[in-house]
Amino acid sequence: xxxxxLLGAWGSPFSRRxxxxxKLKGVEYEYIEEDLxxxxxxxxxxxxxxxxxxxxxxxxxxxxxxxxxLEYIDETWKTNPILPxxxxxxxxxxxxxxxxxxxxxxxxWQIMWSKExxxxxxxxxxIQHLKTLENELKDKRFFGGETxxxxxxxxxxxxxxxxxxxxxxxxxxVNKERFPVLCRWIDEYVNCSVVKQxxxxxxxxxxxxxxxxxxxxxxx
Amino acid sequence: xxxxxxxxxxxxxxxxIRVRIALAEKGVKYEYSEQNxxxxxxxxxxxxxxxxxxxxxxxxxxxxCESLIIVQYVDDAWKANAxxxxxxxxxxAQTRFWADFxxxxxxxxxxxxxxxKGEELEGAKKDFIDCLKLLEGELGEKPYFGxxxxxxxxxAFVPFYCWFYAYETxxxxxxxxxxxxxxxxxxxxxxxxxxxxxxxxxxxxxxFVLELRKRLGVD
Numbered sequence: 110x111x112x113x114x115l116l117g118a119w120g121s122p123f124s125r126r127x128x129x130x131x132k133l134k135g136v137e138y139e140y141i142e143e144d145l146x147x148x149x150x151x152x153x154x155x156x157x158x159x160x161x162x163x164x165x166x167x168x169x170x171x172x173x174x175x176x177x178x179l180e181y182i183d184e185t186w187k188t189n190p191i192l193p194x195x196x197x198x199x200x201x202x203x204x205x206x207x208x209x210x211x212x213x214x215x216x217x218w219q220i221m222w223s224k225e226x227x228x229x230x231x232x233x234x235x236i237q238h239l240k241t242l243e244n245e246l247k248d249k250r251f252f253g254g255e256t257x258x259x260x261x262x263x264x265x266x267x268x269x270x271x272x273x274x275x276x277x278x279x280x281x282x283v284n285k286e287r288f289p290v291l292c293r294w295i296d297e298y299v300n301c302s303v304v305k306q307x308x309x310x311x312x313x314x315x316x317x318x319x320x321x322x323x324x325x326x327x328x329x
Numbered sequence: 330x331x332x333x334x335x336x337x338x339x340x341x342x343x344x345x346i347r348v349r350i351a352l353a354e355k356g357v358k359y360e361y362s363e364q365n366x367x368x369x370x371x372x373x374x375x376x377x378x379x380x381x382x383x384x385x386x387x388x389x390x391x392x393x394c395e396s397l398i399i400v401q402y403v404d405d406a407w408k409a410n411a412x413x414x415x416x417x418x419x420x421x422a423q424t425r426f427w428a429d430f431x432x433x434x435x436x437x438x439x440x441x442x443x444x445x446k447g448e449e450l451e452g453a454k455k456d457f458i459d460c461l462k463l464l465e466g467e468l469g470e471k472p473y474f475g476x477x478x479x480x481x482x483x484x485a486f487v488p489f490y491c492w493f494y495a496y497e498t499x500x501x502x503x504x505x506x507x508x509x510x511x512x513x514x515x516x517x518x519x520x521x522x523x524x525x526x527x528x529x530x531x532x533x534x535x536x537f538v539l540e541l542r543k544r545l546g547v548d
Contacts, residue, residue, distance in 0.1 A: 158430060158463065167419070170419055172419070172422045172423075172426070173426060174425075174426055174429055176429075177422050177425045177426050177429060178422070180421075180422070180425065181418055181419070181421070181422040184418040184421065185418045196402055196405035196406045197388075197391055197393070197402070197406075199401075199402075199405060200393045200398050200399075200401065200402040200405075203395075203398045203401065204393075204394060204395055204398055207395060207398065208379065212379075241379055
């Protein structure tokens with residue numbers, strides 16, 4: 110009997126990505142909330158190298174790193190594929206998912222943690238990367254085409270968390286004037302049922318982010 | 330119609346070497362194009378506008394960027410022989426996890442070994458050996474990470490072997506003394522033509538590293 114468990118954290122976009130993929134494919138799973146300030150023996154056992162969430166357990170066997178997990182889910186449960194079959198299109202999807210994780214998201218966080226005199230430069234860099242992302246979207250409904258794919262799932266941070274970060278910090282990075290195409294995608298995205306069901310409560314997230322920002326005495 | 334394949338690369342780059350090994354394993358004929366990274370060509374900027382980096386693969390006019398993504402693409406596009414990834418989804422996930430580990434943890438640490446000094450250098454050396462020990466654990470008794478043949482993790486990691494001499498000389502330590510299994514694995518890989526023809530001469534790499542150190546003002 111197949112048994113699927115997910116070690117996750119309510120506020121983590123990486124954890125929510127996995128939930129989105131599992132729900133999209135109709136996979137039943139048991140969710141285990143991890144307290145990241147006090148990591149459980151289970152988490153340390155199943156992800157000894159990075160000690161992070163999400164960790165997927167399928168019949169007791171662990172898989173870590175959200176993008177690795179997403180590809181595993183796609184290969185194991187064939188309903189509603191999130192990656193295209195064509196090798197080139199697949200490579201492009203992987204490229205943009207990696208761009209989000211390696212370049213886009215770190216640039217956005219950099220704004221939050223940078224010193225005041227470096228903030229302008231950090232904001233410029235983040236805007237540049239978001240424009241690159243927006244260019245990739247062009248006139249497609251989703252990054253994945255007509256339906257959401259790997260890149261849309263990976264872009265959940267842009268789709269939802271960024272708005273919460275902006276409200277919690279008072280910093281505005283993405284608005285309709287600057288990013289008309291990206292904002293159109295964000296609206297479509299958060300209204301998708303599989304996305305809507307897998308987002309943390311907005312107020313709770315904003316409150317959590319506010320406490321993080323004030324703890325580091327970040328002022329915009 | 331014959332495939333047209335060009336690889337924009339830089340001789341010393343371990344990331345570029347990954348792609349060279351992958352193409353050689355699949356028997357793909359391609360044009361190797363050495364890039365001047367201090368004065369990037371119009372072709373490189375056109376084919377990799379996001380990162381402007383090597384390696385960049387051009388296949389029938391379309392570019393694929395980021396070394397591990399290229400290696401997976403080569404595996405998918407030339408399916409007939411030498412698969413890099415296992416067929417079982419769980420084993421594929423583990424393979425991808427370890428390649429990701431090499432990129433996320435190992436590479437950053439190796440940069441510190443040839444640029445840092447004092448305590449920072451000692452810390453980097455320890456972290457590097459710890460990573461190698463984890464990789465030794467993953468290798469186990471298998472001849473290659475891929476099992477009986479070269480696989481994705483082998484292709485991802487073996488290019489760094491030609492940089493080991495530079496790490497050891499800059500860091501004043503012996504990798505073989507701490508991690509003999511990794512060295513044995515690397516030497517085993519080097520017996521394969523796809524690997525021995527793709528890796529660069531360690532002495533040449535070391536001279537290049539010395540030049541980089543001078544440029545960065547390390548010495």
